[in-house]
Amino acid sequence: MLTIRRSKTDQIGAGDAVAIWASDDDALCVPTALHRWMRHRAAGYGEEPLFVGLRAGGAIIDKRLSDKAVARLVKDSAEAVGAGDQGLLEKTFGALSGGVARHYSGHSLRAGLATAAAEAEAQFHDVMRQTRHKSVEVARRYMRSADLWKNNVTEKVMRRR
Template sequence: MSTDVSLVPPTSLEAFADRAREYAGQARAKNTRRAYASDARAFATWCEARGESALPASGAAVLAYLIDHAATLKVTTLQRRLAAIREQHAAAGFVLDTASAAFRDAWRGIKRTHGQPAEKKRPLMTVDLRRAIATLPDTLAGTRDRALILIGFAAALRRSELAGLEVSRRDGAAWIEERPDGLVIHLGRSKTDQQSEGAEVGVPYGSKMETCPVRSYRAWINAAQLREGPAFRPIDRHGRLGVEAVTDRTVARIVQRTIEAAALVDGHSPEETRRIASAFAGHSLRSGLATSAAANDAPGHAIQRQLRHKRFDTTSGYIRSGQIFKQNPAGMAGL
């Protein structure tokens, strides 16, 4: 029987150092590590074409690289690439000098000139959610989509969290527990929980049968006869249920498709429905819960807890959006 090398205690300082590097490699999320590796390769290719050293690189070479891509790449992408180059140097034991006033001022100028606020998708407010849900057919796919949208909204889940949910408990996975008072979403590692401390999110019964997340989830589980494995799965055009989990991109498509159906019902043209649907995405469920709750005067700390934000500053943006017409001075000016 083979032995897992990671379970064998190191026997020397050198072995401990190797193990430390292995753990250091796991300090960031898998997607981040993949993006950083791609960014480092892109910088190396650019340097090779110009006869420059990529590792170690000079501050001047790094600045030239940023300037060369300032007009074609988003500032957020350039920021990530700079972070990747810095991390690559640190891992190799090199010091990358980007502390000079010239580098700092030029980089600040790039961000000021080319930076722009990220395009935010619209929150799916409760009133729009109700209209969208009403368009879903009483098919297996419609039952799944209803449960997926309502669970994602009520639990304020990120699309990757929603796609990764399991029906029953499994080590290392996020799962859904059914309780008399509703559902409890057990989350493991997430965007703001890289240390895997986990979180529990409560989903209570809704006041309306057609938009109750708990009843919709149970209806889906019963219809699909699920007892274990992924909670939300692909369904082919013949109505056959898959065994793997849906992807996070599928979550976004389900949201947009349902919004598009509601827009068609409202009499919009096909072109208008596509434009309306494109304004929403998977994150619209999470932001929609926060904004709708704020509009109905839910306490800020309760919204923060449901969204699992570390800082209230992040939550307050949703609250401001939801309460933009609450006690608005323009509405009290007697116009």
């Protein structure tokens, strides 16, 4: 369980609990990665703010990671991964022009979770609880189907029984 003490939609700091499942694979396990980072941070600086920048060579900067820095990290990672999986990206976004990175932002992380959860047939209200969306309209915009045929309602209606 993770407690988000303050967010864009919780400026007064009431806090919100979010459950994050642990993976059997330590390389993919979010709670394991977070605990490792917290130990590293505590040894080098302390605990506040949690997400900070790093200088070349790995020295911690004591300033909060900016939204622009997160966007840059997401774009750089998408560019690195996208070069190896152009087919998946084209399936998701159509023919890409101008580089892979321009199709991603910090919101891509939240949208990716919402999309993957929906395609895994998670209930919409459960996705909203996890992403902490308050508005149905906004939450729907975060779900970007990579496969329009998966869970297609016309198939469910038209398929002979």
